[in-house]
Amino acid sequence: MDISKKIFVITVIAFFSIALCSGASAKPNKLPGYGVDLSKTSVSGLSSGAFMTVQFHVAYSNMMVGAGVVAGGPYFCSGNYEDNSFMENALSTCMKPIGKMGPDSSILYKKAKQFQKKGWIDKLSNLKDDKLYVFTGANDKTVYSLVVDQTEKFYELAGLKKDNIKFEKNIFAGHAMITDNSDYSECPKTGSPYINDCDFIQSYDILGHIYKDLNPPVKKLSGEFVQFDQTEFFKSKDDFNRSSMNEYGYLYVPDSCTKKSCKTHLVFHGCLQGVTVIGDKYFKTLGYNELADSNDIVVLYPQVKISNLNPPNPDGCWDWWGYSAKDPQNPDFHKKSGVQMAAVMNMLQRLGTK
Numbered sequence: 001m002d003i004s005k006k007i008f009v010i011t012v013i014a015f016f017s018i019a020l021c022s023g024a025s026a027k028p029n030k031l032p033g034y035g036v037d038l039s040k041t042s043v044s045g046l047s048s049g050a051f052m053t054v055q056f057h058v059a060y061s062n063m064m065v066g067a068g069v070v071a072g073g074p075y076f077c078s079g080n081y082e083d084n085s086f087m088e089n090a091l092s093t094c095m096k097p098i099g100k101m102g103p104d105s106s107i108l109y110k111k112a113k114q115f116q117k118k119g120w121i122d123k124l125s126n127l128k129d130d131k132l133y134v135f136t137g138a139n140d141k142t143v144y145s146l147v148v149d150q151t152e153k154f155y156e157l158a159g160l161k162k163d164n165i166k167f168e169k170n171i172f173a174g175h176a177m178i179t180d181n182s183d184y185s186e187c188p189k190t191g192s193p194y195i196n197d198c199d200f201i202q203s204y205d206i207l208g209h210i211y212k213d214l215n216p217p218v219k220k221l222s223g224e225f226v227q228f229d230q231t232e233f234f235k236s237k238d239d240f241n242r243s244s245m246n247e248y249g250y251l252y253v254p255d256s257c258t259k260k261s262c263k264t265h266l267v268f269h270g271c272l273q274g275v276t277v278i279g280d281k282y283f284k285t286l287g288y289n290e291l292a293d294s295n296d297i298v299v300l301y302p303q304v305k306i307s308n309l310n311p312p313n314p315d316g317c318w319d320w321w322g323y324s325a326k327d328p329q330n331p332d333f334h335k336k337s338g339v340q341m342a343a344v345m346n347m348l349q350r351l352g353t354k
Helices: 003-025 048-059 086-093 105-117 124-129 145-157 202-211 237-243 288-293 339-351
Strands: 041-046 064-070 131-135 165-168 177-179 195-197 224-229 248-253 263-268 297-301
Touching (some): 048 124, 048 339, 064 202, 131 202, 145 165, 177 202, 202 263, 263 288, 263 339, 297 339
Parallel strands (some): 064 131, 131 165, 177 195
Antiparallel strands (some): 224 248, 248 297
16 A cells, blocks of 8 residues: 555544544533423422422422422421431431331421521422322332322422322332333332333323323324533532533423423433433333323423442432532532522523523
């Protein structure tokens, strides 16, 4: 091979090497705006995502219309007993309490009223007309049913109408989000990816209870999935680093929502369920998108990742005990100012732009 040909080959190889490396390190796109109607926003999640669901719903109640809580406890659960640390409450009181020493919603509601007075959360009276779906598996040995019972009681103390609450606790399910897909675990089991086949689609029940009178789900999706950069929604690099949130999140946009203003549903995955752990299972296979497609609902799937040291989040959980706080003794995970809370709200506000 003569020298000119060698130079040509080396140049071509170098070009493609640079292109491949650039593609691998390229950031996802900025989250677009779709002009959604933020006054019709709802939220749901499993486990740590359920605890996050409750604190997001309560903190931003001014814009929310409902919530779906699957295996999650009441608002500010990890702050229940002041003699315990937030971590101690989270691991015992709020998951596997000894005897009957679970969370006390009367204590937590009083704390929430104090937070309201300080302006840390929206007015609790906003919750009165919302719709609430609550689920605890009868075989859930990760977050005990007596903990989830207090979620309903907290909302009742906040004035939520009894008719607006759907509480399902008679299905012998493990700690999981529920589907009718036989590719997933049997209903009573608990294990990765924490998605179980119990012969019904839980996301349909959640959205159906919140929004009522929905059209049947589509068999083929009309819209598109959008991978977007989550880092831009933080005030600083330090805030992003201590948030344990992934560099990118996901969005499902029905085709109809590119042409008109739609509702928005926010979905929080559980521990060990982020995209870096189980891939696209949580945001593509739970049924949310099929029902959203036929009912003009944009679905937002923010993502948390595993972080072993700084912050300590080895299971990739949402923060409901304070690991993301600058000051662990005075965490702000439960406030609108919390780094995860504020970042997700910034995402929703972006969706509201056009």
